[in-house]
Amino acid sequence: MRVCGWVIRRAQVGRVLIIEVSSSSSVKPCVLVFKPEREPDLYNVARNIDVGFALCFEGRVAEEQKSKRGVEYTVEKLEVYAKPTEPLPVDTSGKTPVLLDTRLKYRWLLARKPEERAIFRVRAGVIKAAREYFEENGFIEVHTPKIVAAGAEGGATLFKVQYFESEAYLSQSPQLYKQMLVASFEKVYEITPYFRAEKFNTTRHLNESWGIDVEQGFISGVEDVMKTLEELVAFIVNYVSRNYRDELEALGVESLRLTTPFKRLKFTEVVDILRSEGLDVREDEDLSDLAERKLGEIMAEKKHPVYFIVGFPWPSTAFYYMREENSIYTRKFDLDFMGLEIASGGQREHRYEKLVEAIRDKGLNPENYSFYLEAFKYGMPPHGGFGLGVERLLMKILNLENIREAVFFVRDRTRIVP
Ligand code: ATP
Numbered sequence: 001m002r003v004c005g006w007v008i009r010r011a012q013v014g015r016v017l018i019i020e021v022s023s024s025s026s027v028k029p030c031v032l033v034f035k036p037e038r039e040p041d042l043y044n045v046a047r048n049i050d051v052g053f054a055l056c057f058e059g060r061v062a063e064e065q066k067s068k069r070g071v072e073y074t075v076e077k078l079e080v081y082a083k084p085t086e087p088l089p090v091d092t093s094g095k096t097p098v099l100l101d102t103r104l105k106y107r108w109l110l111a112r113k114p115e116e117r118a119i120f121r122v123r124a125g126v127i128k129a130a131r132e133y134f135e136e137n138g139f140i141e142v143h144t145p146k147i148v149a150a151g152a153e154g155g156a157t158l159f160k161v162q163y164f165e166s167e168a169y170l171s172q173s174p175q176l177y178k179q180m181l182v183a184s185f186e187k188v189y190e191i192t193p194y195f196r197a198e199k200f201n202t203t204r205h206l207n208e209s210w211g212i213d214v215e216q217g218f219i220s221g222v223e224d225v226m227k228t229l230e231e232l233v234a235f236i237v238n239y240v241s242r243n244y245r246d247e248l249e250a251l252g253v254e255s256l257r258l259t260t261p262f263k264r265l266k267f268t269e270v271v272d273i274l275r276s277e278g279l280d281v282r283e284d285e286d287l288s289d290l291a292e293r294k295l296g297e298i299m300a301e302k303k304h305p306v307y308f309i310v311g312f313p314w315p316s317t318a319f320y321y322m323r324e325e326n327s328i329y330t331r332k333f334d335l336d337f338m339g340l341e342i343a344s345g346g347q348r349e350h351r352y353e354k355l356v357e358a359i360r361d362k363g364l365n366p367e368n369y370s371f372y373l374e375a376f377k378y379g380m381p382p383h384g385g386f387g388l389g390v391e392r393l394l395m396k397i398l399n400l401e402n403i404r405e406a407v408f409f410v411r412d413r414t415r416i417v418p
């Protein structure tokens, strides 16, 4: 067996030399044990190896396992590929704690450490699970443009880019394009970046984040879309609990099992619940961060870590959500995970005339959306979908305090390098 990786610790215990290697194969390090009398030649090579070296080894899992930190190996072959040209700027052994700012600067290096590595292994697992779910359930993966002429949600959070002679924007969501594709595919999904010039610097917003987006046609109502989302989230969470035990253990988090259906709360019910708790909530506005968190506490007590809020009021939503007849409410829902919104979605307005009316009602100009509106003229089926935030989901699965911990290279108000 050949394993490659980086040295994160070196220790001499009496005559025994121990070298810990962080490799791609597992979250736990490989613990290489060298004894001068057993492998004199290798021992002499290993003696000169230190933290930060990149190496490969061939060997066998040792019969006797004494290390609590990783799996012990006896080595038969050792090849050094690179050594640091200067001391490492951060401690990859985990002995010295690292401040968040430094962590974010050196994440690519700190990912040699089991706890940091675990986050990114689980992140990859979330994406892998999502793809598996979609492939098993008849969705096709699509890719939509990231340079766009119109924003999905209006101007406030758009990043401008110079596009030759004209102005364009970075895509804040694949919303309009994924809907257009329901004119030719029944079920589509995209795993995509969102670019948003969020005004506030918070622990749950990034300026470049990733979403798992879905749009599905031929639905009989918003419930069909909610079913897809709850099945997907339960599948991902349970997949991580099943396949990433070492990672969860390295991070000291308990694994969670989710069963469907998730609890559904009407927006109006949520208003009543929160008012009875003394919060000032309006019937025609989105929930505040505080209200979301309070509801999370109430739902956690009732053993509902994940729950839907459905039927948001029209003044709080984007134009493309379907409205209930003669009502201020829409078929928009949120999915919240212990007090944090992780997804938004709903049934869309697929009737051309009503959609044009809705765009006007939001004070937008239908002409700016003509490329999108055209897709509704030639047999657009009833449809709906959602956007599920990858970092928000990961935050909740791994109990991370700050969304920045869920990405390698953070884009926020103050970070554009590395
Ligand atoms: P919020 O109200 O929390 O700012 P939003 O309602 O504006 O989020 P949506 O447009 O509904 O966000 O996007 C779908 C999902 O994408 C969200 O539920 C969230 O999980 C994720 N998301 C959106 N914006 C961000 C962001 N700036 N940083 C990280 N994740 C985001």
Ligand code: MG
Residues within 6 Å of the ligand: 334, 341, 343, 344
């Ligand atoms: Mg939302």
